[in-house]
Every structure is written in structure tokens, then in C-alpha cells.
Amino acid sequence: MTIRIDRRKFLMGSSALLAAGAAGVSPSFAQSDALRLLFWGGQDRADRTYAVSDMFTEASGVSMEPEFLSWSDYWPKLATQTAGGNAPDIVQMDYRYIVEYASRNAIAPLDEFVGGPLKLDSFDQDQLDGGKVGGQLFGISLGANSVATLVNTDAFAEVGIDAPTNAWTYDDIMEMAEAFNSANIRGGMKVMSDGSYTEPMLHNWLRQRGKELYTPEGKLAFDEDDAIEWYTMWDKLRKAGACVSAEDQALDSGPLETTMIVLGKSALMPSNSNQLVAYQTIVQDDLNMIGYPRAAAGSGGGHYRKPSMFFSVGGSSANKEKAAEFLNFFISNPEAAKVLGVERGIPCLPSTREVVAPTLDEKGQIALNFVANLGDLLGALPPPPPPSAGEIDASLIRTLGQEVGFGAKSPEQAGRDLVSGANDILSRS
Structure with missing residues (x-):
């Protein structure tokens, strides 16, 4: 989301x-x-x-x-x-x-x-x-x-390429980006919004790799190498113009009206399945919905049916x-x-x-x-996150993603800070 x-x-x-x-x-x-x-x-x-x-x-x-x-x-x-x-x-x-x-x-x-x-x-x-x-x-x-990706199908038709399906991967984002950047539709619409500080997207990516955000005991379930790889992947996408700029993503202040797909900044955006109806009421273009991208072709199990x-x-x-x-x-x-x-x-x-x-x-x-x-x-429902998960999401995952986006921190530093900061918050809760 x-x-x-x-x-x-x-x-x-x-x-x-x-x-x-x-x-x-x-x-x-x-x-x-x-x-x-x-x-x-x-x-x-x-x-x-x-x-x-x-x-x-x-x-x-x-x-x-x-x-x-x-x-x-x-x-x-x-x-x-x-x-x-x-x-x-x-x-x-x-x-x-x-x-x-x-x-x-x-x-x-x-x-x-x-x-x-x-x-x-x-x-x-x-x-x-x-x-x-x-x-x-x-x-x-x-x-x-379930988590889902909203798809502006009209934008893909305008670019002249097929919209992605549930089979798409993170590597496919770069290929689609080349077509969007060449077509330069709607003042430079990008193919993807910036998901680097979207906690559900990080969680989904980890689950496809056999890991979780948190253990059933409320401990961190991933390490620095995972976090660094996550920020590095998005840094490459951002620098290649595959996702929106940090400046554009910063316009998203919470209400649906400020999100990238509503503002016309991107054709794809992580969301939730129940939000398609609400988004379509405020977007004139036709919207569809697919899963989150796969970490690699054939990988799965990252989604779950969540209340x-x-x-x-x-x-x-x-x-x-x-x-x-x-x-x-x-x-x-x-x-x-x-x-x-x-x-x-x-x-x-x-x-x-x-x-x-x-x-x-x-x-x-x-x-x-x-x-x-x-x-x-589809994978199994994970255990409820620990009480401090909200603080980790707001003050670390989101903030560090923004800091990498604006060049204030390297992916390596952000990855280390995410793990050390999350462990510190969990130890105090």
C-alpha cells in the first residue's frame, strides 16, 4: 500500500x-x-x-x-x-x-x-x-x-505494450520501463511507483525468498544482506527511470488522491485487492489488478489472504x-x-x-x-507482527527508503540501519 x-x-x-x-x-x-x-x-x-x-x-x-x-x-x-x-x-x-x-x-x-x-x-x-x-x-x-498491484491498462495500451500478468518479475520492470521512457507519454509517466519503502512489498519479496519480516516470537527474521539487496534493487530501478523520482513519490501524503496512479505519475502501483473499487471511482483510466512482481521467474508464495x-x-x-x-x-x-x-x-x-x-x-x-x-x-498467513512493527514501518522502512531515494544514504548504509534500528526498537518493546 x-x-x-x-x-x-x-x-x-x-x-x-x-x-x-x-x-x-x-x-x-x-x-x-x-x-x-x-x-x-x-x-x-x-x-x-x-x-x-x-x-x-x-x-x-x-x-x-x-x-x-x-x-x-x-x-x-x-x-x-x-x-x-x-x-x-x-x-x-x-x-x-x-x-x-x-x-x-x-x-x-x-x-x-x-x-x-x-x-x-x-x-x-x-x-x-x-x-x-x-x-x-x-x-x-x-x-x-491480499496485496496487489494496480495496473493502468489504458497507459500500457498508449505505450503499445502488453500489461503485465501474475507471471511478471522485478526484472520485467526494467524492460517495461524502456518502453515507457521511449514513449514518454503524459509528460513522462513512469512504469512503476517507488515501492522501496512499502512494508508489504518488502515482506512479499522476503517471503518469496523463504524469509519473513518477523519470527513468531517477534524477532527480526531477515538480515543486513537482505536489506541491502532490497535497497540496491530499488536504487537501480530509480536511477534507470523505471520508477518515479523521490520528489514525485514524496507527493504521496496518504489520501488516495495523492498516490502515484491517481496523479498519473506511474502506471503500476502496489496496493491491496480491496482498494481497486475505491481507486476506480477517482481514476478515469481503466484499472486492473495483478499480484506483486515475482522475485524470480517461477517463485511464489509471497502473498497471503489477510484480514x-x-x-x-x-x-x-x-x-x-x-x-x-x-x-x-x-x-x-x-x-x-x-x-x-x-x-x-x-x-x-x-x-x-x-x-x-x-x-x-x-x-x-x-x-x-x-x-x-x-x-x-499464495502462501500461509504469517503470525501477527510484534507491537513495535508499526514504529519500524513508519520510522525506519519508510524513512530509509526515502533517504536512499533522495541520495542521503547509500543502499548499504540503509540496509545496515534498517536491521540495527529494527533490532533496537524490538529490544525496547
């Missing part, structure tokens, strides 16, 4: 969450009967979520107060509200952060509601397991998805049972399912999938079929 977290904002939010854990999360000082819902996303997701919130209010009589922010603004606000004992009743949660929030009691276990307000008998087991921390259920998956995001209940909420009722409505109500579609991923209840499938437009069908047919790209 090419969304970026501003380092200062992330660390501010992380500190606030730490303070909440140290002090103990107390009940909110301003409780009301309305359920407060906080989530990240673009306008398309907001429109769908607000509509379903209204449907729940009509069905239950429970008032809803939903609010959405961009990814980069979401986490500092959630952490700050959590530290102040004023967390929302329902929060959108990411696989990356669920361990951290659960371990600090910032979100509540949901087991007591299963079989009551929460009906999960036929819920996909892998998605249910993905929301567990220490054997307790802390998040309800809102859809299964795209969860809904969790705030640890300080005084309305936990009502919040659980909303979660159940969100994932299982047939009319809600038709509104939500696959914007958050492939639904995890078979009954919901049956309702949604006939209603999907072309892009929704592409997303569903992509996740269902990953083939040899």
Missing part, C-alpha cells in the same frame, strides 16, 4: 497509546447512548459505511456517530483519544496493530458476545483466527484481501454489547452487504458472499476473483 505515515504524527500517536497502557484505560468521561465509530479510508468507503450506519440505526434505534480520516491521520487520533479515556466505541483496526492495542487493553475481547450478539458459526476460520490475540477474539475481520481490516470495540466503551450488535449487523445483514460490496475485501460469511456476488460490478468481480485465485502466489 502506498499510503505513508508522517513520522512525527506516528510517534505522537504511539506515545499516546503507550501512556494509555501505562495509566490504564479508564471509562470514557463523556459517554452517550450513541455509538461512536472511527475508521480510515476514502470518500467511497465513508459513503458506504455511513449508509450502513444509518441502516443499523433504523433497524435497532441505536444512534451512530461515524467519522473517517486518512490512514496517516487516523492512528495518531485514535491513540490520543485512547490515552485520554475517550476512545470510540467501535474502531477500525489493522492486522499490524491489533497485538499492540489488545496488549494495552485499548480494545476489548469479544468472546463473551460470541453466540449472543455476534453470530460467527460459519465465519471463515482463517479470518476468525486472524482477529485473535493470545487466544482471545479482539477483532472481526471485515473482509479477506483487510477489523472492527474492534474500544476498551473504554460503556456500550460494548451494542457495539457487538453493530458489528454483527455490519458483517451479516443482507442489505448492508449489498451496500458494502467488496470495498473492504471479500466477505467472510458464506451467506454474505452469496448476497454480494451477483451485485458486484466489473471491478468488484475482479477483486473477488483475484483473491480467490492467487494460485502459486
